[in-house]
Amino acid sequence: MRKKQLIGKKxxxxxxxxxxxxxFIDEQKYHMNELARHSLNLHGWGILRGLEVTRGSDTSINVGSGFAIDARGREIPINQPEVLDLSAFAPSSLLQITLSYETEQPSKERRRIECYGVVAASTGIEESAVVLATVQLDQAGKLTAESISTTNRxxxxxxxxxxxxxxxxxxxxxxKxxxxxxFRPTTIPQDQAGGAPPPFRIGSTEARSHKDYNGSPNTNGAGGTMAFPLAPGVTHLHRLRIAGQENEKKLSVALFRGGWDxxxxxxxxxxxxxxxxxxxxEIARGAxxxxYEVEDGELDPECSTLSIDxxxxxxxxxxxxxxELSYWD
Incomplete structure (x- = not known):
């Protein structure tokens, strides 16, 4: 069984x-439409390079040379910088700086279709045009240092x-x-062999030992474990880094690979x-x-887990x- 759909005529x-x-016109239209379809579906539309908008004076802007593709897939090269005079616009106007494609039909004197790239400032956006910047004039109709915005570029x-x-x-x-x-640790179980240290006191930015614990001065430090969330595709652990401002006596750090077989x-x-x-x-006293480099840090992307003690x-x-992790090695 076969089904056909018409996708074009030439x-x-x-x-x-x-x-x-x-x-001859149909021949031209065919190739223009094919190029536009290629550009939109394989590349998209917008600014490819250049076309930067900068302040020229109190009432003018500069638009640099560059290249863009408009929303209909038409290529628009701008080979020379342009200057736009904004003095005719009313004070406090919000202007769109755009690039669009335009053609002029032939006449008896000019037997060619001329194609133009049009750099414009207006209060609206022409259909298919590429937005380069937004310009906000002040109450005097002037440009300030903050007038040009590229957030919608x-x-x-x-x-x-x-x-x-x-x-x-x-x-x-x-x-990578x-x-x-x-550090947001959970408490080490009390039934662990040799006993367990007191839990950490967890603040908004760091974890600390308790100064007092169970009504008495704490002389046993602190201990806890924490799991690392592993994103999809993590396959290797390379390094561990740990930092803190105070370490009164001795600090031990253990890193574990767990999970499921x-x-x-x-x-x-x-x-x-x-x-x-x-x-x-083990880390000696002081800040x-x-x-640390991890020699055997291979992780199964489906079943491995990672935690620190x-x-x-x-x-x-x-x-x-x-x-430090890497993906899809």
Whole structure:
């Protein structure tokens, strides 16, 4: 079974055919429409480069050279900078600076269709025009340093079909970065062997040891664990960073890889599991800002989890815990 849809028409020629003006016009229209369809569907529309709008004087703006595609897919190159005089507009006018495509039909004296790129300032936006900037005149009809806004400036962004660029094709700088978090730990269970340190006192920007705990001065520091949220596609842990302003005695930091073994249906992890513990470090007293390399930081993108365990034997403040992760390695 087959179904056909008409997607276009183009002139057909044969030997000895009498060609009229309409035949040549149809030929031109066919190629113009094909180019416009290509531009809109494969590239989108807007400013490709240049066309910056800057203040020229109290009553004028400068528009730089550049290239754009309008909303109908027509290419508009502006090869020379232009100056627009705004003195004719009323005070406090809100003006749109636009670029549009315009043609002038031929005459007996000029037997060509002339195509123009039109840079304009107006209080409205012409259909299909590309917005370059917005200009707000003051109460005296003048331009100030804050008059020109580019928030509604339309840039051309290439249209990509779903799946046309896979994650592995992204630049490495887009596939690797730091996940930065304030330390928000949960309390270590009291039934853990050897007992558990007191919990951290959690503030809005950092975690600290309690000065007093259960009605007595706290001489046992603090301890807690926290999980890192892993975004879809994370496959590798590279480094851990931890920083804080105070560490009265000694600080221990352990980083764990956990999760689930979907094949054998069992938990992956455990404090004493050598495959689970990725880091186990101690930091001496004083302010600290340490970054540790992780040698075996491979993570399963579907089932791996990541958590940190921080314990101190004296007063401590923790401002930052961060992990450097990469995606789709």
């Amino acid at each position: 002139p057909a020629y044969f030997q000895g055919q009498l060609l009229l003006a309409d035949d 339309r840039h051309l962004r290439t249209v990509l079909s779903p799946g046309s660029v896979t994650a592995s094709a992204l630049d490495p700088s887009l596939r 970065g730091w996940l930065r978090l304030p 979907a094949v054998n249906k069992k938990h992956l992890g455990g404090r004493d599991n050598p495959m689970s513990k990725l880091l186990d470090e 600290y800002d340490r970054t 921080i314990r101190s034997t004296g007063y401590i403040r923790v401002s930052l815990v961060a992990v």
